[in-house]
Amino acid sequence: MHEMTAMTPARASEIITAYGADSRRWPNDERAAVLVLAAVDPALRAELAAARAFDTHLAEWAQAPVAARAFDPSTLPRANRWRWVGGVGAMAAAAAGVALLTIAPSNPIGSGAPRPAPTVAAAPASNADAFAYVFTPTHDEESLI
Amino acid sequence: MAQVAAGDAVAFTRLVGELQTPGLRLAHRTLGDRAAAEDVLQIALTRLWTLAARFDPARGSVEGWFRRIVVNLCLDRRRSLRLVVPLDTAAELPATGPDPLDAAIAGDRKARLAAAMAYLAPRQRAALALFHGDGLTMAEIAEALETTPKAIEGLLGRARMELKKRLPNDA
Numbered sequence: 241m242h243e244m245t246a247m248t249p250a251r252a253s254e255i256i257t258a259y260g261a262d263s264r265r266w267p268n269d270e271r272a273a274v275l276v277l278a279a280v281d282p283a284l285r286a287e288l289a290a291a292r293a294f295d296t297h298l299a300e301w302a303q304a305p306v307a308a309r310a311f312d313p314s315t316l317p318r319a320n321r322w323r324w325v326g327g328v329g330a331m332a333a334a335a336a337g338v339a340l341l342t343i344a345p346s347n348p349i350g351s352g353a354p355r356p357a358p359t360v361a362a363a364p365a366s367n368a369d370a371f372a373y374v375f376t377p378t379h380d381e382e383s384l385i
Numbered sequence: 386m387a388q389v390a391a392g393d394a395v396a397f398t399r400l401v402g403e404l405q406t407p408g409l410r411l412a413h414r415t416l417g418d419r420a421a422a423e424d425v426l427q428i429a430l431t432r433l434w435t436l437a438a439r440f441d442p443a444r445g446s447v448e449g450w451f452r453r454i455v456v457n458l459c460l461d462r463r464r465s466l467r468l469v470v471p472l473d474t475a476a477e478l479p480a481t482g483p484d485p486l487d488a489a490i491a492g493d494r495k496a497r498l499a500a501a502m503a504y505l506a507p508r509q510r511a512a513l514a515l516f517h518g519d520g521l522t523m524a525e526i527a528e529a530l531e532t533t534p535k536a537i538e539g540l541l542g543r544a545r546m547e548l549k550k551r552l553p554n555d556a
Contacts (some may be wrong), residue, residue, distance in 0.1 A: 258542035260517075266412045295517070300516030301498050306422075372503070 247273035252284055263329035386449055390437035404448065405430065406521060408455050411513055414514035415459040415507050417499070425458045438505050445528065452529040501551040509544035512537055 251273045259265050263275060278284040388396035408429055412422035432454050440450055462492045502510055508530060516531060524536035530537065 254538075254542060257545055258538045265522075272517075294549070297494065297498055297543075298513060298517040299493065301502065302410075302414055302514045302516075304410075304495075306419075308412050363535065 247277050249277065249284060252277050252281075254288050254289060256284070256291050260295040260298070261288045262295065298348060389434065389446055390440070399464055400433070400447070400478075401430055404433070405449050407448075408451060408517060411452065411455050411511065411514050412459055414502075414513040414518060415456065416458075416462065417503050417510070421462060425462065426454060429454045449525070449528055451452070452515070453531065456529050459508055461509060497552060498548070501548050504548045504551060505544050505547060509540055509547075511539045513544055516541060 247270065251270070255266050255270060255274055259267075263271055266274060272314055274284075386400075389400060404427060409426045412425040412429075413419055416422050416425065429451065433451060440447065444450075463468055502513075505513075511530060512526055515526045516523075521529070523537045526535045526537045530540075532540075
């Protein structure tokens with residue numbers, strides 16, 4: 241239950257102008273006061289009548305049917321998919337590379353000279369880093385989305 | 386939305402079925418241009434797909450989030466807006482409906498209203514479309530337009546005043 245607020249013709253006119261003539265859409269705390277004032281004010285009653293007609297026109301304009309074209313999912317970018325597929329592929333490649341470096345003999349048969357230690361400076365330091373490396377979008381990827 | 390975020394195209398297609406018609410109607414009313422509205426809808430749906438993982442249900446509904454995307458895209462295009470039909474020309478447009486006089490008068494009135502709408506700011510058209518078309522409250526419209534309910538009240542009031550000024554016989 242809302243208490244009736246003090247209402248002036250100017251505020252009542254503002255409400256009718258903004259909300260239209262349908263009192264159900266007026267502010268709850270001002271509805272009763274506007275109705276009471278409109279009952280005794282011919283100018284407000286005329287304003288309500290005009291607003292009611294205009295509401296109809298606006299509703300026609302706003303609700304006129306607009307047929308949407310059938311949606312074709314193939315037109316969507318593949319961002320949601322390729323990022324994951326690409327990420328998984330990159331993870332697999334990185335893991336394979338690390339595995340090869342781990343199991344490869346450091347001094348192959350038939351090699352006379354000592355072999356320099358392999359450098360893997362670009363490889364991520366940990367699994368968490370590898371995950372972040374693969375799944376964090378780059379600046380370019382962000383711009384795509 | 387969780388399914389959409391996981392890349393489920395079937396779930397996304399279902400969501401599109403629910404959102405595309407109101408989205409297109411809102412864009413069309415805001416921009417006054419069917420082709421531009423379709424562009425906006427396509428971009429909005431693409432964003433819904435690509436940004437699905439960022440949707441936070443604690444901050445509102447999917448419908449509200451999508452409306453905000455559509456409105457923002459429409460407002461971003463405001464520089465390219467043009468008057469679709471000048472008001473004077475619209476008054477001379479022949480009715481395209483059936484012959485009866487009532488249909489001709491209604492067609493003429495709609496054409497003049499559409500022409501007058503072109504003089505409003507896109508935010509005003511968006512607010513009118515959401516209020517009179519989708520029946521949203523001031524608070525819901527404020528969320529879509531990222532402002533306050535009081536500001537929406539003023540926006541709607543000024544929009545209707547402007548239309549009344551341009552259509553003295555209809556308003």
